[in-house]
Amino acid sequence: MNTFFASPPTTRRRLLAGVAGVVSLSLLAACSGSGGTDSAAPAKSTTVSQADIDKAMATPTELTFWTWVPDIAQEVALFEKKYPAIKVKVVNAGQGAPHYTKLRTALTANTGTPDVAQMEFQYIPTFTLTDSLVDLAPYGAAALKDKFVDWTWGQVSGSKGQVWAIPQDTGPMGMLYRQDIFDKYGIAPPKTWDEFAEASRKLHKADPSVYMTNLAANEAAAYHGLLWQAGAKPFATTSKSDVTIDVADEASKKVATYWGGLAKEGVISTDPDFTDGWYAGLNKGKYATWITAAWGPVFLSGLAKSTSGKWRAAPLPQWDASAPASGNWGGSTSAVIKGTKNPIAAAQFAQFLNSDPESAKLFATKQFFFPATKELLADPSYVGLEPEFFGGQKVNQVFADINSTVSPTFAWPPFLDKVTADWIETVGKSLADKTDTAASLDQLQSRLTTYAKAQGFTVQTP
Amino acid sequence: MTATTAMQAPLGDAESVRQRKRGTRRISPGPMFVAPFLVLFLLLFLAPLGYAAYISLFQQRLIGGTTFVGLDNYLTAVKDPLVIHGVLRVARFFVIQVPIMLLLSLLFALALDSGLLRFAKFVRLGIFVPYAVPSVVASLMWGYLYGPDYGPFAQLARGLDLPTPPFLSEGWMLGSLANIVSWEFVGYNMILLFAALRAIPHDLYEAAAVDGAGAWRIAWSIKIPTLRPALMLTLVFSVIGSFQLFNEPQLLNRIAPNVIDSAYTPNYYAYTLAFTGQQVNYAAAVSFLLGLVIVIVSYAVLLTANRRSAL
Numbered sequence A: 001m002n003t004f005f006a007s008p009p010t011t012r013r014r015l016l017a018g019v020a021g022v023v024s025l026s027l028l029a030a031c032s033g034s035g036g037t038d039s040a041a042p043a044k045s046t047t048v049s050q051a052d053i054d055k056a057m058a059t060p061t062e063l064t065f066w067t068w069v070p071d072i073a074q075e076v077a078l079f080e081k082k083y084p085a086i087k088v089k090v091v092n093a094g095q096g097a098p099h100y101t102k103l104r105t106a107l108t109a110n111t112g113t114p115d116v117a118q119m120e121f122q123y124i125p126t127f128t129l130t131d132s133l134v135d136l137a138p139y140g141a142a143a144l145k146d147k148f149v150d151w152t153w154g155q156v157s158g159s160k161g162q163v164w165a166i167p168q169d170t171g172p173m174g175m176l177y178r179q180d181i182f183d184k185y186g187i188a189p190p191k192t193w194d195e196f197a198e199a200s201r202k203l204h205k206a207d208p209s210v211y212m213t214n215l216a217a218n219e220a221a222a223y224h225g226l227l228w229q230a231g232a233k234p235f236a237t238t239s240k241s242d243v244t245i246d247v248a249d250e251a252s253k254k255v256a257t258y259w260g261g262l263a264k265e266g267v268i269s270t271d272p273d274f275t276d277g278w279y280a281g282l283n284k285g286k287y288a289t290w291i292t293a294a295w296g297p298v299f300l301s302g303l304a305k306s307t308s309g310k311w312r313a314a315p316l317p318q319w320d321a322s323a324p325a326s327g328n329w330g331g332s333t334s335a336v337i338k339g340t341k342n343p344i345a346a347a348q349f350a351q352f353l354n355s356d357p358e359s360a361k362l363f364a365t366k367q368f369f370f371p372a373t374k375e376l377l378a379d380p381s382y383v384g385l386e387p388e389f390f391g392g393q394k395v396n397q398v399f400a401d402i403n404s405t406v407s408p409t410f411a412w413p414p415f416l417d418k419v420t421a422d423w424i425e426t427v428g429k430s431l432a433d434k435t436d437t438a439a440s441l442d443q444l445q446s447r448l449t450t451y452a453k454a455q456g457f458t459v460q461t462p
Numbered sequence B: 001m002t003a004t005t006a007m008q009a010p011l012g013d014a015e016s017v018r019q020r021k022r023g024t025r026r027i028s029p030g031p032m033f034v035a036p037f038l039v040l041f042l043l044l045f046l047a048p049l050g051y052a053a054y055i056s057l058f059q060q061r062l063i064g065g066t067t068f069v070g071l072d073n074y075l076t077a078v079k080d081p082l083v084i085h086g087v088l089r090v091a092r093f094f095v096i097q098v099p100i101m102l103l104l105s106l107l108f109a110l111a112l113d114s115g116l117l118r119f120a121k122f123v124r125l126g127i128f129v130p131y132a133v134p135s136v137v138a139s140l141m142w143g144y145l146y147g148p149d150y151g152p153f154a155q156l157a158r159g160l161d162l163p164t165p166p167f168l169s170e171g172w173m174l175g176s177l178a179n180i181v182s183w184e185f186v187g188y189n190m191i192l193l194f195a196a197l198r199a200i201p202h203d204l205y206e207a208a209a210v211d212g213a214g215a216w217r218i219a220w221s222i223k224i225p226t227l228r229p230a231l232m233l234t235l236v237f238s239v240i241g242s243f244q245l246f247n248e249p250q251l252l253n254r255i256a257p258n259v260i261d262s263a264y265t266p267n268y269y270a271y272t273l274a275f276t277g278q279q280v281n282y283a284a285a286v287s288f289l290l291g292l293v294i295v296i297v298s299y300a301v302l303l304t305a306n307r308r309s310a311l
Helices: A009-033 A050-058 A073-082 A097-109 A121-129 A141-147 A150-156 A179-184 A193-206 A220-230 A250-265 A276-283 A296-303 A343-355 A357-365 A395-403 A416-433 A437-454 B002-025 B029-055 B072-079 B081-114 B120-132 B135-146 B152-159 B173-198 B202-210 B215-226 B228-243 B247-252 B266-275 B280-310
Strands: A061-066 A086-091 A116-120 A166-178 A211-213 A235-237 A242-245 A287-293 A311-315 A328-336 A458-460 B058-061 B065-068
Touching (some): A061 A097, A061 A343, A073 A086, A073 A343, A073 A357, A097 A116, A097 A121, A116 A121, A121 A150, A121 A328, A141 A343, A150 A166, A150 A328, A166 A179, A166 A220, A166 A296, A166 A343, A166 A395, A193 A211, A193 A250, A220 A250, A220 A416, A242 A437, A276 A287, A276 A296, A287 A296, A287 A328, A311 A395, A328 A343, A343 A357, A416 A437, A437 A458, B058 B280, B072 B081, B081 B120, B081 B173, B173 B215, B202 B215, B215 B228, B228 B280, B247 B266, B266 B280
Parallel strands (some): A061 A086, A061 A116
Antiparallel strands (some): A116 A328, A166 A287, A166 A311, A235 A242
16 A cells, blocks of 8 residues: 555565674674773883983874864964974864764774874863873973962872873863942942852842853853862772762752752852853843853953953852862863874973963963963963953953962862763752752762762762 | 567577576676665665674673673663653654644645645745754754743743743743754655645546535545555654654753753663763664664554555
């Protein structure tokens, strides 16, 4: 009756035979192609001699560098000028998640991996777990320690003195606020989270269309910056197969109760960020503050042009005003990827790109990255800038000062993607749905514990 | 030709030998024509399928490497509440969305075919254009239209002092998704049905007109019954499309993360397992299970339709 799906029986039989053939073929292919991650045991730290480095840097070499930083050719050119034998091929493999997915695919396939890749701080443990990063300590990276802001070095260091990556830019967290809205409703910039909560209630009562801030229910990274500030220690790894998961510790509970409470009261909003609605909200004065990172000011001035001159920057409100603290949200590093045929040149490139004063300054002035080097953060020509968008305030100085209050011991889990996804579906969801956020921490704890155990980790819980 | 046939009886043996010889010397053209398709089909379709089936029998862990687990992944998947809920959700989506979409497609196709519409070509193109918009773009666009603060519907509602329609809320989400998918595919199905309508011989209409049938009667008694195979085709395409729903929820997840979780549809769940949880093996098993569900549902749909037509 229906002519579209009639098929003669012989075709079906032949098709099945074909399928069987293909399956057995791919069985063979897969058998021969598996294995690979096991072989890469951490290499012993034997320092590479200067002679070897000089030789490698004079040998014609091509390096592949995966990054999504726009216009990075300028910084790369500085390196190629210093080492004419080395050519660097820049590849943009996507921004954020797609970049890491492709990198992981290439690592699994054991082919097509770059020599150097951009790596955000929080992803470093995820890739050291699979032995995918080259320890740069033997290549002279340890000597760079004092050039970089302390907490950034804490983020890239391994427990046995390894240097897994070189910091490129950072995002110490602060608060950008609308001076005009604060003035209109008689609100002083809050110094503590208690004052912030008071101000939230007062502001929303005075004008129900305005919220003190937007705590995006999808932005796990920003929330983890706030946990970092509060001194939470949700994750720790003592050895490779041991992971401590404690996402419901006292500090985490404090943060969850605080933000969950404000969300439930309806005096802050929880709109997803970096969406059309959120951009419009920033432009139209829906949010009186943006709790963000040091890259926020430049980003905002490009985004909310209509609000130019109305914004100011301040440190985050504090839990304990006598012991100021902050966390980090965003920023990146350069890491050398296991499997590179030119580890010396790759390591030198990662180090030069981020520690050479000229290159570092270009990042700060051309890409508007917030610097990771101490030298630049003390440079009056950088921290002394007075952007009009912030009414001539020395915004860079505000964030440079925050840097010294960022704890160097916050640690990320070895399976970040999973933590991010589960955070959105537990804590983030409770914020958006105005349910019990403190209780959602237990859900997160149990989800992550189950996952880690299934993945073969020995899980330590409180 | 007739001469040869006449000669064939006495010379039968010699002729067949010659033909056989010719057959061994020359490669017959049939397989050659099929070869390009077959090679691509094997490489790009069956080989990945076989590979996925293979890896679904293993378990790779971050610590401890890969072990053979047989059908364990499948046994876990059939009991996994996230899989079950996802399948039930797309089933509900199918039951609500597909009849509406196909009915609209059918109405449009009949209207265009009736020749009574003005600007028929323009209308046809207008209905078809959404299909040419990539579903990613469509989802982003609808995401903006649905926006609770600054979306046009919300603004209109506020302007009229009405409550803003909560398009992205838990209760409305499936309907909002159904709306996007219908918008995308009404035109596509309409073209399929319209093409089938054009293929109906005109003498049927003439005969019906002679018997005194009007436009409605012709549509009901001639057009719709003749459209049966085409309708079945669109229906089965829709089964597959509904159960594999992925792009739309994945993109709306960005603006409604608290409503659409990563296991909202089975396909999205498989994707999350593979790319955020690094559980490729389990993802492969879930995908195969979903494939099995689609085969069963498609078959059930065809079977019920065929039984009805037999009555």
